[in-house]
Amino acid sequence: MFGDEHYLPLALINLLGIAGIVVWHVQGSSRPTGRLLVQILFFTGMSLVLYTGGIAPHQIDDVYTEGFAALLSKSARLLWWTHLAWTIIGLLHIYVRLNRKPREAHLILDMAVAVIYLGVALSVMGFVFGVPIASLVTTSGVVAVILGLALQNTLGDVFSGIALTLGKAYAIGDWVQLSDGTAGRVTETNWRSTNLLTGANNIVVLPNSMLAKQGLTSLSRPDETHQITLGVRFAAVQRPRWIEEAMRSVLQASTRIVKDPPPTVALKSIDAVAIDVELQFRVASLAMGTLAKNEIIDLIYDHCKADGLALALPAQSLVYVLATTRGEASAPRAESRSPGAP
CATH class of the missing domain: 2.30.30.60 (SH3 type barrels.)
Incomplete structure (x- = not known):
């Protein structure tokens, strides 16, 4: 009989499926490559048995409908679909590991695993247990709309993360x-x-x-280097060229900044009081910024003492001093008079 021809392949598929699960657990989570090989081997063996036995896992079994044979048929198909899901998920994990980006691809991998399990679950309900998928999808769509409205903020975070x-x-x-x-x-x-x-x-x-x-x-792209600008005001009693050369010596003496591309010294402005200078340099990472600035400031102090350079007061303090001086000049002065003077 047609049914008798399928009995042995179904039993063999059950044995292979259960053995695959046992060996998969024996491999342990520390050997993902070994687990994947086990999944591929046992899934391939189950698929060959299905093919040689003329059994279609994507069709409902109308031969064995009751008794132990029906249970054997459903369990064989269920195991085949389960091993199919595990094999695809294992291949995805290995692909992510080969790209060396397991943490960056965490969200995408979780989403792909969820889609695979959902597809396999629907296939099992439709092709193994004969549940009408169309009505199930319609009902689940209504439930999904209700859940979507209730979890609107959470879903917004999920899709934004994706x-x-x-x-x-x-x-x-x-x-x-x-x-x-x-x-x-x-x-x-x-x-x-x-x-x-x-x-x-x-x-x-x-x-x-x-x-x-x-x-x-x-701040880490295209690379980890980070540019820092440091402004310095010098008294306008030295030649700008000398100041520029002194600041270049400061940057060359620094050991905590990046020398390629080379740092630059920009003379920003000059007036009767001060010359504004801006030092532009790069550090290897943002975490090195504070240490590099501290070293540059210390070197500026040493070069000012060695070269006789004088730092200028901040522009805000000059405005304050000027305003104070004008206020004192405009204040009325009390005159001392001798007693009896008119």
Whole structure:
């Protein structure tokens, strides 16, 4: 009989499926490559048995409808669909590991796994248990609309996180600065939020929907180097060329700045009181900025003493002194008179 021809292949598929699960667990989570090989081998063996036995897993079994044979048929198809899902998920994990971006692809991988499990679950209900998929999808669509309205904010964070991940606006370990002034290193991205480690060693948790609405500046791209500008005011009693040469010596003597591209000295302005100079240099990373500025300031002090350069007062203090002097000049002076004088 037609049914008798399928009995042995169905039993063999059940044995292969159960053996594959046991061997998969024996491999352990520390050997992802070994697990994937086990999944591929057993899934391939089950598929060959299905093909040689003329059994279609994507069709409802109308031969074995009751008794032990029906149970054997349903379990064989269920195991085949389960191994199919595990094999695809294993291949995705290996692909992500080969690209060496398991943390960046976390959201996309989770979404792909959810879609695979959902597709396999619908296939099992339709092709194994004979549940009408069309009515089930319609009912689940109504439920999805209700859940979507109830979880609107959460879903906004989820889809914003997916959009940020696909757009590759940042990666784990990047320094970023937001339009509201928040700055830090990206330490984690998940379905709901992104975590930043600030310079004060605090973790800032930003919902993905809020992060997607703000302007974001990546301080780690195209590389980790960061440009710093430092302004200095010198008294206008020295020649600007001497000041420029002295500041170039300061930048060349620094050991904490990047020399390629070379740092520059810009003479910004000059007046009767001061010469404004701006030092422009790069550091290897944003974390080196404070140490580099401290070293530059210390070197400026040493060169000023050695070369006889005089620093000028800030422009704000000159305005204050001038205003104070004018106020004293305009104040009425009391005259001393001798007694009896008219």
